[in-house]
Amino acid sequence: MRQFKTGERVRIANRVTVGHVRVPTYVRGKIGIVDRELPEFLIPEDDAFGRPKGRTRPLYIVRLRMSDLWSDYRGSSEDTLELEIFENWLEKV
Amino acid sequence: MSDKLGHSDAHAPIVSKEMPGEWEILEIATRELAIQKGLLTAQDHRRWLEWMDAATPALGAKLVARAWVDPEFKKRLLADGTAACKEMGIFMYDGSIDTLKLIVTEDTPKVHHLIVCTLCSCYPRPVLGLPPDWYKSPSYRKRAVRWPRALLAEFGTIIPDDVEIQVHDSNAAMRYLVLPLRPAGTEGWTEEQLATLATRDTMIGVALPHTSKPTKLVSMSPSAPTGGH
Amino acid sequence: MIEARDYRNCIQANKRSACQLEDYIYLAFHVGTFSTFLFPHSRLFQSTACLTEVSVGLEKVDEKSAMLHRMVSDIGGLPAEPLNITDHQLLPWEKRCHALLETLAFLGVMSTEEKRRYVEDMGQTIYAALSYYEKWIMTASNFLVTKGYITPDELAAKIAEVRKRFEAEQ
Numbered sequence: 001m002r003q004f005k006t007g008e009r010v011r012i013a014n015r016v017t018v019g020h021v022r023v024p025t026y027v028r029g030k031i032g033i034v035d036r037e038l039p040e041f042l043i044p045e046d047d048a049f050g051r052p053k054g055r056t057r058p059l060y061i062v063r064l065r066m067s068d069l070w071s072d073y074r075g076s077s078e079d080t081l082e083l084e085i086f087e088n089w090l091e092k093v
Numbered sequence: 094m095s096d097k098l099g100h101s102d103a104h105a106p107i108v109s110k111e112m113p114g115e116w117e118i119l120e121i122a123t124r125e126l127a128i129q130k131g132l133l134t135a136q137d138h139r140r141w142l143e144w145m146d147a148a149t150p151a152l153g154a155k156l157v158a159r160a161w162v163d164p165e166f167k168k169r170l171l172a173d174g175t176a177a178c179k180e181m182g183i184f185m186y187d188g189s190i191d192t193l194k195l196i197v198t199e200d201t202p203k204v205h206h207l208i209v210c211t212l213c214s215c216y217p218r219p220v221l222g223l224p225p226d227w228y229k230s231p232s233y234r235k236r237a238v239r240w241p242r243a244l245l246a247e248f249g250t251i252i253p254d255d256v257e258i259q260v261h262d263s264n265a266a267m268r269y270l271v272l273p274l275r276p277a278g279t280e281g282w283t284e285e286q287l288a289t290l291a292t293r294d295t296m297i298g299v300a301l302p303h304t305s306k307p308t309k310l311v312s313m314s315p316s317a318p319t320g321g322h
Numbered sequence: 323m324i325e326a327r328d329y330r331n332c333i334q335a336n337k338r339s340a341c342q343l344e345d346y347i348y349l350a351f352h353v354g355t356f357s358t359f360l361f362p363h364s365r366l367f368q369s370t371a372c373l374t375e376v377s378v379g380l381e382k383v384d385e386k387s388a389m390l391h392r393m394v395s396d397i398g399g400l401p402a403e404p405l406n407i408t409d410h411q412l413l414p415w416e417k418r419c420h421a422l423l424e425t426l427a428f429l430g431v432m433s434t435e436e437k438r439r440y441v442e443d444m445g446q447t448i449y450a451a452l453s454y455y456e457k458w459i460m461t462a463s464n465f466l467v468t469k470g471y472i473t474p475d476e477l478a479a480k481i482a483e484v485r486k487r488f489e490a491e492q
Contacts, residue, residue, distance in 0.1 A: 019439075025392050025396055026399040047435035050433070052433065059265060063259075066239075066260075069239070070239055070399065075240075079257055080259045082259060082262070110491050113415070119460070124418065124422050125480060125484070126476065138425050141421040141424055141425045211396070211397060212393075213438055226408055226409045226454075227407045231397055232404060235400045
């Protein structure tokens with residue numbers, strides 16, 4: 001059962017990690033909105049370590065405000081950024 | 094080959110006998126060993142080269158032009174880019190024929206899209222070919238997600254303040270293509286004519302399509318870039 | 323419509339943002355790291371005495387901790403060098419290299435994600451010094467050896483054989 005729905009507010013987890021993950025540090029701990037629900041895929045934490053039969057999780061496109069990402073953002077206050085986050089990196093708000 | 098008087102043979106074939114560098118030697122050695130060990134065949138490898146050659150921005154432009162003239166196609170394109178490619182006979186050689194992988198984002202008068210991969214160089218290669226060096230450069234990857242307007246200005250693209258910029262960081266399974274705004278003054282154009290306006294840079298989002306002649310050319314060097322990117 | 327002076331200001335603002343103190347230190351640290359690699363006995367670039375804070379996600383950590391927390395490829399939003407809008411025609415070996423890795427990924431031998439990890443594991447110095455395809459081919463050979471498809475001596479022998487092949491043609 002997918003934990004998150006389109007339009008839902010979510011927080012991208014802020015975790016200390018060692019090794020290969022695909023959550024850039026600039027979005028960790030930030031709050032955004034689920035823009036789109038994507039299919040399930042093998043998570044990079046398993047894929048990158050030669051575990052093709054590893055864990056799959058639902059993937060989501062999360063939209064964030066640039067002004068939330070950067071305290072000194074110089075563009076429009078409406079500017080946004082979207083990226084894909086796996087369910088295991090999202091938290092309820 | 095020269096004769097006794099030191100004159101060279103004008104009919105000798107001109108063949109480049111340059112010694113390959115370290116990295117090319119490594120490439121040849123690795124590939125031959127991989128084939129020797131049965132990990133792939135020479136035919137597999139050659140077929141991939143052919144697929145790479147066949148994938149150019151003209152394919153992405155076909156999608157854009159069709160979407161510009163056919164609103165129902167546009168809906169399908171925006172819902173599932175991979176399925177739309179299948180419909181148009183565009184071969185997703187990366188194996189994503191039946192899985193959603195291509196997401197097409199639509200520019201509107203209110204929103205302009207920009208594509209980047211901060212973590213590496215993810216790019217919709219089956220519809221755009223290989224990415225340019227600047228797309229893969231640390232500078233682009235660092236700046237696109239934090240200073241998009243200044244970055245676009247360096248491409249000569251000015252996005253007004255009242256237009257939202259939405260940057261897409263391709264960090265996971267999807268690949269992105271921008272569906273640019275159809276330029277004014279193209280009423281009645283055929284799909285083929287429209288496709289010429291959808292250049293690679295407009296489908297990445299660093300340029301806007303226009304009907305006037307280009308004033309800048311990207312400099313192309315025949316040799317590899319120096320160290321770093 | 324943004325006027326000319328406004329986007330010039332944007333470019334200036336970009337450069338100003340890139341020149342905050344912590345960013346200078348980030349740049350100096352990495353120059354220092356590279357110099358330490360070249361000149362290991364140079365005391366000029368030993369930086370452990372005065373580590374400065376940099377941002378990683380929501381945290382402010384010292385530069386050494388940042389090396390732990392942030393992958394070398396995780397560079398979104400970092401202070402940037404000027405953009406060089408150029409491209410180059412792929413050399414034949416680069417094209418063959420691209421096809422090799424993609425074919426191996428397609429056939430399930432080495433996933434693309436694994437390739438990315440191998441590239442990151444090379445570390446900052448090599449990541450910055452090698453070109454895009456130099457990193458890829460190093461990954462491919464490294465991967466084949468690590469997974470046991472080939473041994474280091476097999477690779478060395480093959481490299482020598484290939485070199486000999488071309489030397490014979492000179």
